[in-house]
Amino acid sequence: xxxxxxxxxxxxxxxxxxxxxxxxxxxxxxxxxxxxxxxxxxxxxxxxxxxxxxxxxxxxxxxxxxxxxxxxxxxxxxxxxxxxxxxxxxxxxxxxxxxxxxxxxxxxxxxxxxxxxxxxxxxxxxxxxxxxxxxxxxxxxxxxxxxxxxxxxxxxxxxxxxxxxxxxxxxxxxxxxxxxxxxxxxxxxxxxxxxxxxxxxxxxxxxxxxxxxxxxxxxxxxxxxxxxxxxxxxxxxxxxxxxxxxxxxxxxxxxxxxxxxxxxxxxxxxxxxxxxxxxxxxxxxxxxxxxxxxxxxxxxxxxxxxxxxxxxxxxxxxxxxxxxxxxxxxxxxxxxxxxxxxxxxxxxxxxxxxxxx
Numbered sequence: 001x002x003x004x005x006x007x008x009x010x011x012x013x014x015x016x017x018x019x020x021x022x023x024x025x026x027x028x029x030x031x032x033x034x035x036x037x038x039x040x041x042x043x044x045x046x047x048x049x050x051x052x053x054x055x056x057x058x059x060x061x062x063x064x065x066x067x068x069x070x071x072x073x074x075x076x077x078x079x080x081x082x083x084x085x086x087x088x089x090x091x092x093x094x095x096x097x098x099x100x101x102x103x104x105x106x107x108x109x110x111x112x113x114x115x116x117x118x119x120x121x122x123x124x125x126x127x128x129x130x131x132x133x134x135x136x137x138x139x140x141x142x143x144x145x146x147x148x149x150x151x152x153x154x155x156x157x158x159x160x161x162x163x164x165x166x167x168x169x170x171x172x173x174x175x176x177x178x179x180x181x182x183x184x185x186x187x188x189x190x191x192x193x194x195x196x197x198x199x200x201x202x203x204x205x206x207x208x209x210x211x212x213x214x215x216x217x218x219x220x221x222x223x224x225x226x227x228x229x230x231x232x233x234x235x236x237x238x239x240x241x242x243x244x245x246x247x248x249x250x251x252x253x254x255x256x257x258x259x260x261x262x263x264x265x266x267x268x269x270x271x272x273x274x275x276x277x278x279x280x281x282x283x284x285x286x287x288x289x290x291x292x293x294x295x296x297x298x299x300x301x302x303x304x305x306x307x308x309x310x311x312x313x314x315x316x317x318x319x320x321x322x323x324x325x326x327x328x329x330x331x332x333x334x335x336x337x338x339x340x341x342x343x344x345x346x347x348x349x350x351x352x353x354x355x356x357x
Contacts, residue, residue, distance in 0.1 A: 012049070020104060167199050177243050185257050304333075
């Protein structure tokens with residue numbers, strides 16, 4: 001690698017990773033009454049990143065793909081912060097802020113291919129508790145070039161419906177069965193972006209991850225259910241290629257995705273062994289309509305924010321009571337400072353629960 005490229009990477013990469021992490025911080029703590037305070041706490045990491053971006057020099061042609069990935073990730077991270085700062089003056093207000101946060105997964109998607117060759121990038125996509133695990137890092141590097149591992153997208157281009165994105169750990173081996181997580185995005189979202197809510201944990205702790213996109217504008221919460229058959233199709237496609245543990249199949253989701261994990265996961269024929277709705281809506285009819293045999297002993301972990309402004313926390317408390325009364329094995333996490341956002345810190349706990357429950 002040329003010295004100019006090395007110098008540019010050393011100048012750019014730390015600020016890029018910090019900026020992406022700070023976008024995640026804003027996404028986690030975003031709460032309408034606290035918006036200005038959250039932005040103030042986030043600071044201005046994008047200022048340093050913008051300066052580093054402007055100072056990029058000439059690189060050899062053989063490194064063009066590395067530079068393109070860094071530039072794409074950088075531009076997405078900068079656009080995210082620009083959108084967040086302009087949101088208070090935007091007529092759509094909070095919607096504009098959520099749109100700005102969509103740049104964070106775009107930045108991560110652009111950056112991830114560099115994990116195989118840039119150790120700081122690889123460490124960024126690991127949980128902090130395993131970033132110093134040399135054996136894990138070696139196994140990740142050894143499997144990086146395999147065609148059956150890493151990030152994959154199947155009929156899931158931006159704007160499309162019904163496809164899926166997935167991640168298989170680079171150290172995957174077919175000689176044992178692997179736990180599988182199916183993570184459902186929120187309303188108006190898509191699986192390609194939501195994949196990044198879970199990838200770090202699947203990569204760190206060893207799980208196959210599927211992030212589908214709903215067949216319609218959101219999951220089939222009313223009317224004909226076109227999503228459950230699609231989920232089953234995707235699941236069978238994945239199980240036909242990778243060794244999946246049939247006793248460790250988690251269906252989880254955020255907001256509408258969490259609600260649909262109830263709707264689909266409580267069906268008598270559902271193959272999912274564990275359900276984990278997050279920031280989801282709930283109606284007692286979901287329990288009344290559920291097959292009693294299916295519900296009895298079913299592990300369900302509910303996560304909800306005490307500050308949730310879209311689906312008040314009382315709904316989650318009612319869900320816990322109703323599902324437990326119906327015979328499910330319910331565990332419940334109520335997060336004091338969580339609004340209607342995704343708490344990535346719950347993922348590692350859910351994976352432990354999936355493997356041990």
